[in-house]
Amino acid sequence: MYRLQTTLEKERIRLRFPRLSPDVHTITRIESSACRVACPAGVQVKAYIGLIVAGKFQEALDLIKKDNPLPGICGRVCTHPCESECNRRKVDEAVAICALKRFVADWELKKEFKKAEPIKRTREEKIAVVGSGPAGLTCANDLIRKGYGITIFEKLPYAGGMLTACIPPYRLPRDIINKEIEDIMDLGVEIKTSTRVGKDISFDDLMRQGYKAFFVAIGAHHGLKLKVPGEDEYEGFIDCVEFLERTNSGDHKKPGRKVIIIGGGNSAIDASRTALRLGCDEVYIVYRRSRKEMPANVSEIEEAEKEGVKIRYLSAPVRILGKNGRVTGMECIKMRLGEPDASGRRRPVPLEGSEFIIEADTIIPAISQKPDITFLPKDHEFKLTKWDTFEVDPVTFATNISGFFAGGDAVSGPSTVIDAITHGHFAAQAIDRYLSHKDLKKRIAPPAEVREWGFRLEIEGEKPIERNPIPKLSIDRRLDSWDEVDLCFTEEQAIAEAKRCLRCGPCIECQECVSGCSRRLVMLSFPHKVTQEIGRVPEFILRVPSDPQKLPYDERSEEVVISWRDEEEKENELNLKLEPITCFVDQDMCRGCGKCEKVCEYKAVTLKPIKDGFIVSEVDEAICKGCGTCVAVCTTGAIKARHFTDKRIELMLESCLDHEQD
Amino acid sequence: MNQDKKDFKPKVIAFACHWCGVGKNEINAVEDFPDFKLIKLMCSGRINTALILKAFEKGADGVIAFGCPEGKCHYNFGSSNAAKEYKTAKSLIELLGIEPERLRLELNFFTENGKLDKVINEFVQGIKKVGPSPLRTLIEIEDK
Numbered sequence: 001m002y003r004l005q006t007t008l009e010k011e012r013i014r015l016r017f018p019r020l021s022p023d024v025h026t027i028t029r030i031e032s033s034a035c036r037v038a039c040p041a042g043v044q045v046k047a048y049i050g051l052i053v054a055g056k057f058q059e060a061l062d063l064i065k066k067d068n069p070l071p072g073i074c075g076r077v078c079t080h081p082c083e084s085e086c087n088r089r090k091v092d093e094a095v096a097i098c099a100l101k102r103f104v105a106d107w108e109l110k111k112e113f114k115k116a117e118p119i120k121r122t123r124e125e126k127i128a129v130v131g132s133g134p135a136g137l138t139c140a141n142d143l144i145r146k147g148y149g150i151t152i153f154e155k156l157p158y159a160g161g162m163l164t165a166c167i168p169p170y171r172l173p174r175d176i177i178n179k180e181i182e183d184i185m186d187l188g189v190e191i192k193t194s195t196r197v198g199k200d201i202s203f204d205d206l207m208r209q210g211y212k213a214f215f216v217a218i219g220a221h222h223g224l225k226l227k228v229p230g231e232d233e234y235e236g237f238i239d240c241v242e243f244l245e246r247t248n249s250g251d252h253k254k255p256g257r258k259v260i261i262i263g264g265g266n267s268a269i270d271a272s273r274t275a276l277r278l279g280c281d282e283v284y285i286v287y288r289r290s291r292k293e294m295p296a297n298v299s300e301i302e303e304a305e306k307e308g309v310k311i312r313y314l315s316a317p318v319r320i321l322g323k324n325g326r327v328t329g330m331e332c333i334k335m336r337l338g339e340p341d342a343s344g345r346r347r348p349v350p351l352e353g354s355e356f357i358i359e360a361d362t363i364i365p366a367i368s369q370k371p372d373i374t375f376l377p378k379d380h381e382f383k384l385t386k387w388d389t390f391e392v393d394p395v396t397f398a399t400n401i402s403g404f405f406a407g408g409d410a411v412s413g414p415s416t417v418i419d420a421i422t423h424g425h426f427a428a429q430a431i432d433r434y435l436s437h438k439d440l441k442k443r444i445a446p447p448a449e450v451r452e453w454g455f456r457l458e459i460e461g462e463k464p465i466e467r468n469p470i471p472k473l474s475i476d477r478r479l480d481s482w483d484e485v486d487l488c489f490t491e492e493q494a495i496a497e498a499k500r501c502l503r504c505g506p507c508i509e510c511q512e513c514v515s516g517c518s519r520r521l522v523m524l525s526f527p528h529k530v531t532q533e534i535g536r537v538p539e540f541i542l543r544v545p546s547d548p549q550k551l552p553y554d555e556r557s558e559e560v561v562i563s564w565r566d567e568e569e570k571e572n573e574l575n576l577k578l579e580p581i582t583c584f585v586d587q588d589m590c591r592g593c594g595k596c597e598k599v600c601e602y603k604a605v606t607l608k609p610i611k612d613g614f615i616v617s618e619v620d621e622a623i624c625k626g627c628g629t630c631v632a633v634c635t636t637g638a639i640k641a642r643h644f645t646d647k648r649i650e651l652m653l654e655s656c657l658d659h660e661q662d
Numbered sequence: 663m664n665q666d667k668k669d670f671k672p673k674v675i676a677f678a679c680h681w682c683g684v685g686k687n688e689i690n691a692v693e694d695f696p697d698f699k700l701i702k703l704m705c706s707g708r709i710n711t712a713l714i715l716k717a718f719e720k721g722a723d724g725v726i727a728f729g730c731p732e733g734k735c736h737y738n739f740g741s742s743n744a745a746k747e748y749k750t751a752k753s754l755i756e757l758l759g760i761e762p763e764r765l766r767l768e769l770n771f772f773t774e775n776g777k778l779d780k781v782i783n784e785f786v787q788g789i790k791k792v793g794p795s796p797l798r799t800l801i802e803i804e805d806k
Contacts, residue, residue, distance in 0.1 A: 436779075627680065627704055632737070649701065649708075650716060656699035657673055657720045 033504045035097060038085035040422040043067040045082050045097055051512075052100055052498040059512065061104045068421055069141040069184060070134060072109075072176045075102025076486065077167055077266075079297060079416045087502050092464035095500050099470050099486075103494040109179065118188040122147030125435045128211040129153070130197045133161020134417045135217035135408025137181065138424025139431070140189045146432050150189045151211075155196040155375075158249075161219050162409070163417070166244045166267060168274045169482045198375030213403050213431045216390065217424070220369040220409035221245075226262065230320030236327030240271050240366035247274050256362030258282045260330055262317055263366035264294040265414070269301060271364050272309040276479055283309050284358055288316040288335050288348045299470075303485060306475055316348065318355060320363065329359040371410045389413055396430035396440045397423060405431055468497040582624040582642060583631060589638035590616040596630035596639055605630055605639075672723040672789040673798075674698045676782075677713075679706040679729040681736040683772035698782060706730070706769070707740030714751040714765065721798040724764045724789040726782075731769050741769050761792050 035045035044063055051060035064071045078098050086094035126149040129136045137159075140150045158164050160177045185191060195201060203214065223239035225231060238255055244267065246253075259275045261268050264287035275283045285304075287294060290313050294301060305311060312332065319331040334354035337346035370388045383391040383400040390406035392399050397407045407423030409415055433440050471487035478485060489497065583604075592615035596605045604624040609615050619630075619639070630639045678700050703709070706729025717725045727744060735741040748767040756762055766785055772778040 628737075646713070649703075649713060652701050653675065653713075653717055653720055653722075656675060656701065657717070657722055 034085040034087055035082035038081045039067075040081070040418050041067050041425060043082075046501065046503060048104065049095065049097065049100060049498045049501045050503065052104065052494055053501070055495065056512075057104050057107045061108055064101060064104065067425075068418075069138055070180050070417070070421065071101055072105035072180055073134070073163060073172060074417055074421070075099070075105050076172050076176070077163075078418050079266075081418070087504050088500060091462045091502070093467040096467055096470060096489075096497050099489055100494055100498055102486075103489045105176075106488045107491075109176075116183060116186045118186065119144050119147065121149055121188070123149070123435070125149070125212040126151065126210050127213045127215065127431060127435075128197070128206050129215045129217065131155075131161055131217040131219055131408065131410070132159040132181070132191055132193075133217055133219050133408055133420060134163060135219075135410075135420035135424040135427075136161065136215065137184055138421045139215045139217065139407065139428045140424075141184045141187065142425060142428030143431060144184075144187045144189050146428075148432075148435070152189060152191045153195045153197045153201070154191060154193045155218075156245075157194045159191050159193060161217075162221070165221070165248060166241055166270065168244065168248060168270050168277075170273070170277070170478070170485050171270065173484050196375060198377065202377070213435055214405065215424075215427050215431065216399070216404060216406040216410060217408040217420070218371055218373075218375070218410045220371045220389070220414045222370050222372040222388075223365060224368045224370060226317060226365045226367065228317050228319060230322060233325075234320060234322035234327045235325055236322075236360075236362050238362065238364050240267050240364050241369060243271055243364055244274060247278065252278055254278050254280060255364070256280065256360070258284075258360040259362045259364060260284045260286060260358055260360040261364045261366055262286050263368075264289065264296060265366060265368075266296045266300060267414075268366035269296045269304050269309075271366055273304050273307060275364075276307055276309065277482065280362075282360075284360070285309060285311045286315050286317060286330075286332060286358070287311065287313055289345065290314055290337065293337075293345045303472070307478060312358070314348065315356075316350065321357065327361055327363055329357050330363060331355055331357050369409075369414045387413055393440075395426065397427040398430060398434070398440060403434070405434075462502065465500050467500070468493050582626050583619050583628070583639050584642070585617050585619055586638045586640065587616045587618075589636050591636055591638075592616050593635065595633045595635070599629045599633050601627065601629065670790060670794055672786055672794075673721065674724045674726065674782075674786060674789065675717045675722045676700045677706065677709050677725070677727040678702050679740070680704045682706075682728055682730045682770065683778075698786070705735065705737050705740035706744035706767075707735070707737065707742075709744050710747045711751040711754060714747070715754065718755065718758075718760060718764070718795065718797055721795065721801045723795045723798060724766075724785065726766045726768060726785050728772065729767070729769045730771065734771075745769065759796060763788050763792055764795065 033046040036042055039045060044067065048060040048063050051057070051063065061071060068074055075098055078101075080098040082097050083094040086097070088095050123146065127140075127143055129140050129150060129152045132152045132154040136152055140152055144150045152159070154161075156165060159181050163172065163177050164174070181191070197203065197206070206214070221241050223241050231237065236256065240261070240263070243255060255275060255278065257280060259272075259280045259282070261271050261275070261284065264285070268285055268287075272283045272285050291301065291311075301311070314335045314337075315332040316335055317330050318333045320327060321329040321331060332355065334351045334356070335348035336351055338349040339347060341347040371390070373384065373388050376382065381401060382404070385391055390399055390411050392406050392411050397405050397411065399406050405427045407427045408420040411423060412419060430440050468489065471489070471493075473483055473485045473487060477483070587610070592607060594607055594615075594617070596617050597607055602624065604620045605617050606620070607615050608618045617639070626641055628641050631641050676698060680702060706727055709727050714725055714727075727748065729741045729744050730736065732741045732745060744767060748765070752762060752765055755765060768781055770777075772781075
């Protein structure tokens with residue numbers, strides 16, 4: 001899985017003779033763990049779980065924040081695709097990754113933490129982010145760290161987008177959202193709430209104010225219509241998003257006595273549990289497929305049912321019933337599951353003659369949403385799909401208009417928080433490249449694919465350990481308050497749960513070795529290409545002249561791929577002395593004063609006792625960089641360096657300027 | 663000649679001191695400028711007039727050297743040595759008919775993000791303006 005190598009491999013792109021400069025050793029990871037590959041944002045799941053086991057909660061949190069600036073939010077509402085891929089499932093149940101992430105985020109809240117310092121502005125360009133949801137916040141967070149000036153414009157009077165507007169506080173307490181938004185604002189991001197771009201301030205105005213790039217992450221707030229007869233005739237319809245927005249901003253009015261919610265996503269469940277908390281007598285969810293196909297989180301469905309939501313699976317609305325202009329009920333029809341459709345889920349087929357009626361005075365459709373694009377001027381030139389989402393490049397998230405990028409639900413339609421975070425990351429990279437006048441697509445990593453694993457995970461003999469259940473608020477205390485239902489692990493529970501991780505592969509990628517090494521000898525790189533390993537150092541390309549005696553190389557010279565050992569033979573053959581530039585000790589002359597050991601920046605020199613009580617110094621040539629400091633301090637002249645001779649530099653020059661290589 | 667200028671890819675040799683921070687940024691810079699060849703030396707003091715002239719002789723369109731600011735050299739006198747050699751080389755190349763824009767010594771720390779990119783960009787753009795090195799065209803004629 002992991003191998004030690006030198007940075008020579010990277011250097012070969014420009015050095016013809018990489019052996020001339022031995023460099024830092026790196027540990028290169030070849031494959032990722034399944035949980036990290038499954039995460040759209042590529043959060044280093046295995047690493048932070050390993051750090052929790054070790055009790056290093058701060059380090060774990062810092063590591064999460066590298067890929068996910070909203071750990072507390074994601075720890076509560078993420079759909080955790082990582083848990084579905086967890087290898088522990090082959091033994092018993094997946095590790096409670098999401099709850100562990102929440103644990104470290106909450107752990108920080110409990111202790112005193114330092115506020116982040118504002119990032120120093122190094123770039124002149126200003127960037128406007130439209131929408132302060134997870135996509136916008138992530139993009140702003142990434143770009144402010146690159147030194148740009150960022151302003152987020154938000155239509156609503158509060159920041160957070162769907163997180164604040166639609167997710168009820170019993171699932172995601174407002175102080176958590178505010179804390180994570182404040183963390184990002186502390187870095188220097190400015191958030192202008194109650195400012196609707198397109199209405200209060202136009203794109204042209206912003207361009208005149210000096211904004212060079214735009215990230216449109218407006219989300220999808222516009223609920224879709226049911227398209228059944230009677231929908232527009234009667235009063236008593238509230239759109240799901242509108243209902244949640246109204247409730248979350250403090251209007252705790254009962255929508256009705258009997259409520260029907262149509263749909264099977266997380267918003268439908270949120271609406272149903274919110275309705276119960278508002279005091280509705282009966283709350284139904286009508287979903288046309290079975291429970292297995294329901295897109296909402298399983299634990300959410302379970303909790304909703306426990307609280308008293310009645311879910312009618314395999315049912316679809318046919319007609320709205322009403323009297324005197326008000327809704328009185330809904331006629332539904334039973335469905336059965338047919339062949340799988342394009343999304344892979346089985347298509348529901350109506351069963352003739354199975355109609356039934358549910359009485360209700362309020363109907364909340366929660367079937368899907370689309371972006372509200374009324375903020376755009378009528379003659380806008382954006383390319384939109386038929387669902388009103390922005391058409392963007394899948395890698396760079398650039399729209400058809402140069403300088404405008406879009407992401408989040410505004411591109412994907414209603415989706416998850418972690419997807420929006422991923423969009424934010426990619427768009428931030430692309431915006432940075434756009435403003436630096438670089439090729440947009442180059443060097444942006446393609447989305448990770450689940451690959452075949454190169455090693456066999458030993459699960460036989462692994463004892464099942466029961467998954468620590470996530471603590472919950474008792475049912476009788478839930479319905480008359482907005483207190484958070486899911487509770488946090490205790491420290492002991494968290495460590496016990498983290499210990500269930502099978503640690504697929506030996507290294508957990510926590511990068512503690514990198515920060516722990518004071519001499520910066522360890523580096524971790526994440527290549528996307530896997531190269532073959534040959535000998536002590538990776539193979540590289542050396543131009544070998546066809547006539548060894550004749551220098552410089554002529555046009556008949558050929559490129560051969562040779563390994564470290566082959567190269568030595570070749571060098572002898574060619575009479576080219578291409579040694580690494582390192583220092584070496586003449587141990588007969590060394591008197592063991594230890595000066596060289598003290599001055600070595602890389603800890604390459606050590607003192608070692610030899611027989612008769614003498615001490616001499618020794619240079620580890622794998623670490624030595626040939627800086628020559630030890631040579632300068634050596635009083636006896638025992639340390640010598642294999643230096644950059646004129647001949648050698650000439651050779652390097654020649655290989656760099658070789659006309660044949662074009 | 664005009665056509666030459668259009669798809670002209672300057673061959674730039676950069677001598678880099680190990681301590682001035684070019685080392686940290688090098689990978690970024692090199693991937694963005696494929697025609698930019700870095701030769702890492704331990705100190706800018708290793709550069710001498712002969713080396714600079716050798717680079718031009720072999721067909722380089724430009725030579726840029728990086729080093730620590732004077733007085734802050736890791737080996738105390740390296741940067742001042744580089745500055746001295748650079749001065750000699752500059753007057754010599756002018757005598758030889760090579761434009762002085764083709765040679766540059768940058769004594770600075772490059773630990774800041776983007777600073778190195780900026781310098782390299784500026785230098786490469788300058789060379790693109792003056793076109794291929796007169797010596798390079800000579801070499802090509804000889805080859806034919």
